[in-house]
Amino acid sequence: NSYRIAVIAGDGIGTEVMPEGLRALQAASEAFGFELDTTEFDWSSANYYSRHGQMLPDDWFDTLRTFDAIFFGAVGWPDVVPDHVSLWGSLLQFRRHFDQYVNLRPVKLLAGVPSPLAGRAPGDIDFLVVRENTEGEYSSVGGIMFEGTERETVIQETVMTRTGVDRVLRYAFELAQSREAKHLTSATKSNGIAITMPYWDGRVAAMAADYPDVRVDKFHIDILTANFVMHPDWFDVVVASNLFGDILSDLGPACTGTIGVAPSANINPDRRFPSLFEPVHGSAPDIAGRGIANPVGQIWCGAMMLDHLGEHAAAAAVQDAFEAVLARGDSSVVTPDVGGSGTTQTLGQAIAAAIAAP
Numbered sequence: 001n002s003y004r005i006a007v008i009a010g011d012g013i014g015t016e017v018m019p020e021g022l023r024a025l026q027a028a029s030e031a032f033g034f035e036l037d038t039t040e041f042d043w044s045s046a047n048y049y050s051r052h053g054q055m056l057p058d059d060w061f062d063t064l065r066t067f068d069a070i071f072f073g074a075v076g077w078p079d080v081v082p083d084h085v086s087l088w089g090s091l092l093q094f095r096r097h098f099d100q101y102v103n104l105r106p107v108k109l110l111a112g113v114p115s116p117l118a119g120r121a122p123g124d125i126d127f128l129v130v131r132e133n134t135e136g137e138y139s140s141v142g143g144i145m146f147e148g149t150e151r152e153t154v155i156q157e158t159v160m161t162r163t164g165v166d167r168v169l170r171y172a173f174e175l176a177q178s179r180e181a182k183h184l185t186s187a188t189k190s191n192g193i194a195i196t197m198p199y200w201d202g203r204v205a206a207m208a209a210d211y212p213d214v215r216v217d218k219f220h221i222d223i224l225t226a227n228f229v230m231h232p233d234w235f236d237v238v239v240a241s242n243l244f245g246d247i248l249s250d251l252g253p254a255c256t257g258t259i260g261v262a263p264s265a266n267i268n269p270d271r272r273f274p275s276l277f278e279p280v281h282g283s284a285p286d287i288a289g290r291g292i293a294n295p296v297g298q299i300w301c302g303a304m305m306l307d308h309l310g311e312h313a314a315a316a317a318v319q320d321a322f323e324a325v326l327a328r329g330d331s332s333v334v335t336p337d338v339g340g341s342g343t344t345q346t347l348g349q350a351i352a353a354a355i356a357a358p
């Protein structure tokens, strides 16, 4: 098998962790016998935006749409371009135009990564957040009236469509059904948000009938955030609307330690368009250029990408490799954010070396 991958390293530490992500993928392709045909695009703030005054070329959509997947680092360089311009001009274009309606974030406590939650051991926390990524609270329906007067009135509507809600729920139910625990938790707030959230709950209940073997529960978002911290062992697959999912998908990884290891996937499950795999972290201007960024977030994204492409055994081998290297915790190898004195390269090389076919 051969896969065409578009590579966008972006800015800052994106350019430092990307080579390690590619190194791991290369090792996996050799061990498992598939081809990766990568094409790099220098669509960054620091270079591309500085020269062209926009984040992407006008034909980006046609250029990228035929790739099997997009492997993305991080964009943003506030000295050159304001963050809302770099984000809307790049990542959010991909999510919307490629209809990546699932944002998937694993939340897993790894050996060797200190958790901010006291008394939690690896194995206690291992769940997935599925966030609706295209509609909901993040709509452009609304406006401002009587601007600048005492009567100033601002409205922004939540938009839920049956198609939009059902397709992300379907993905979450299928995912839950594929896992050992077969447990799905839905985030709601139907007590306060009394139109859209009861609708969401109703769609969950209707779909649950199709998945009798999946145990379903729901929590209001306020107590759900508390439970992420107090009882992270309660969760297996958590599905949420765009806003709630945004919050949960940052809170989850925060409960498991450094942001440097957290991965995310923006998925178009219909496969009409490429999906995009990116670490949760940004370009980290405060540490950029020092070679100390943790590459595990990027490498973990690579594992998710392999899984999406159907290379499940290779994905598992990459996952096993970074988990083993972090667990070994050799301080001359691992990066400072997990207590070591190693570099992006020493950690990336150790992981690539540990990738092997069974």
Ligand code: NAI
Pocket: 013, 017, 073, 074, 075, 076, 077, 078, 083, 087, 091, 259, 260, 261, 278, 279, 280, 281, 282, 283, 284, 285, 286, 287, 292, 293, 294, 295, 297, 337
């Ligand atoms: P950030 O994630 O870049 O950094 C937050 C903190 O975490 C910093 O102290 C940084 O040193 C640390 N950190 C991040 N990744 C790390 C890694 N791999 N290893 C070790 N430490 C790591 O978030 P921040 O500072 O809010 O944003 C910086 C720039 O990145 C902005 O321009 C922002 O817009 C952009 N950004 C881009 C994202 C993307 O491309 N998806 C996501 C988040 C931010």
Ligand code: MG
Pocket: 246, 247, 250
């Ligand atoms: Mg966020």
